[in-house]
Every structure is written in structure tokens, then in C-alpha cells.
Amino acid sequence: MLNYMWGIMIIIGIAVGALTGNMEAVSAAIIDSSKEAVSLCITMLGIVSMWTGVLKIAEVGGLMAAMSRLMGPVINFLFPHIPKEHPAREYISTNFVANILGLGWAATPAGLKAMKELQTLNKNKELATVEMCTFLIINISSLQLIPMNIIAYRSEYGSVAPTAIIVPAILATIVSTLAGVIYAKVMERRLVERK
């Protein structure tokens, strides 16, 4: 799926660029956006490794385990097939909490570790498990409650009421997360029934 999509994006982009006479811009974009990806990674290097360091302390100290116990009911509902006490539960809880608080940089390393742990429960190493699908769908449904980054941009660009979007954003986030949870649960049930 991703292979086709990626290829089609590039082919369409270049074809449209040729037809609309935007080839110069396309050439520049190829170079600039590759460069931009690396500078983004350099920023990420610092912040992400700060988080993986701090989160490691939370993990060794047992804070992550405590948090996943608090999140227990939610995790049990969303991932009924992950064994109790499995480390995947800790990382999934950390990822969700970091996302809700708007600490996206902390969410990514925890999320990647969750995937690694979920992979240990997987029999067919190429095929995503139901848990992985549910985890990613919910993760992508957007969990952040207060969009501080957007509020900051709004205030920077002269908004009279930068925070006016908080309640609407929370409502829209609830809708998107509910849609994701319902979809994931329906698909899970279908797969279980087929078995």
C-alpha cells in the first residue's frame, strides 16, 4: 500500500509539474525537502534522546508500570489480547499519556518501543497484528487535548482570541478518536469471528 502510494505521489507530482510548467519548482523541491528532512532530524536528535533518557528513568523506577496500572481499564478494553504484565502495556500507556499532554516528542520513542513489544507477540512477522492496527489508528486519531502549538501560532499571527479554538479542538478530537476506536473495534471483531 505505502509502496504504491509513494510511487504514485512522485509520478503524479513530476507529471503535473511538467504539464503546468512548474519543473523548476519541482527540481528545487526535490533538493530542498530532502535537506529539510535532515535538518528536522537534527532537531529531533536532541529532543528525542532527552526523552528516551528521561523515560528510561521512569521505566527503571517503576513509574511507567504505575501509569499503565492506572490506564489498565482503557488498555484492557482496547487491547484485550495483550497478556497482563506484558511490557507493551507500559509503552502504549506512556505513548497515549504523552500524546494527550501534547508531548509529541516523548510519544514517538514510547510508541516505537510499544511496536517492538507487540512484534514479540506476533506470529507472522510481516503481518500487522490486530493490536498494532488498533494502537496506530488511535495514535493517529489525535489525542492531544490542548493544542498549545496551534495556540502559539495564532497568538504570534495576531489573533484576538488565540484560545477560542480549545473547546472546538477538543470536540473535534473526541469525534476523530471515537471514529478511530469504533472502526478498530469493528475490524477486530470481524477478524476474531473469521477465526
Next chain:
Amino acid sequence: MINILTFASAFILPCVILYIVGYGLLSKLNIYDIFIDGAKDGIKIVFNIMPTLVGLLFAVGILRASSAFDLLGQFLEPVLDRLGMIVEVFTLAIVKMFSSSASTGILTDIYKNYGTDSSAGMMASIILSSTETVFYTISVYFLSVKITKTRYTVQGALVATIAGVVASVVITHFLFM
């Protein structure tokens, strides 16, 4: 309101770190050694993400520069008009699925051209607040464990994203139009 919020949100990051480090110190852990050990993982993670990011950003870069998004937006304009959605906001919703940094650029353009508190500015703000980088996240997460068959993840993530965008449009209509 903005003052209380910026004040409170300035506390989130330091407090989370203070709590974790303080807890580790009280539990008599070798916190600095553990931190260094963990930070090494972070470096590896980012190095593993880098190729994915280069691949995605450069594909999106080509599409944006080619004006393909504008053409698609113009094609869909009658539908978008009905929704009270301008072409730029539509482009924003599409680009957000690939890259957060690229979508921020479009957002600030909308703020500059239409105003932060215009209906377009509001809709754009709410859309970015309630959606995530679908394809970036899926490719980074699945590639990290070498999974190639992603099953229904893309569909599910798109369902959630479309729900978020539709909700944003409806809410903007009710509150700001």
C-alpha cells in the same frame, strides 16, 4: 485566558521531568547513568526514522511544488464551496497527513492571507488540532519493526482523520460563520 493557559502549559514539560527525575533520585537509582543509556536509544531511533522522513518529505515536496494540490482543489471547488472550505484549507488537511512541518507553513500562510480569526483561519486551526500525520506515523512505526502488510491501519487512520476534518468543518459552521 491565554495568560493562564500559557502559564499552565509552561509547567507541563518541566513538571513531568521534575517528577520523573525526583522519583528516580528518591528511589536511589543511578539516574544519570540510566539517562545516558536511554539517550543512546534516542539517537538510534532518530537515525532509523531519518530515511523514512527523507522519502516522505521529498515526495510531498514534489507534489506541492508541482501545483497538483491546487489543481485538485480547483477541481473540487464546487464541493468545497458548499462546505465553506477554501482550497488552501483543503490542501492543509491533505498535507497534514504527510508532514507536520509542511502543514505548519500552509497554516501560517492562511493566517497571513485570511486572518487568524476568519472562518478559514478557525477551520484550519481546528483541523490541525484534531488530526495527525497519518502516513508519516504509519511508515515510521511499521518500518521500525519491518512489517510490510499493514492490514486495515491506513483505512482506520483515514476514517479517524476524515471524521476529525468533518467535525472541524461542522463546528466552524456552528460557531464562527
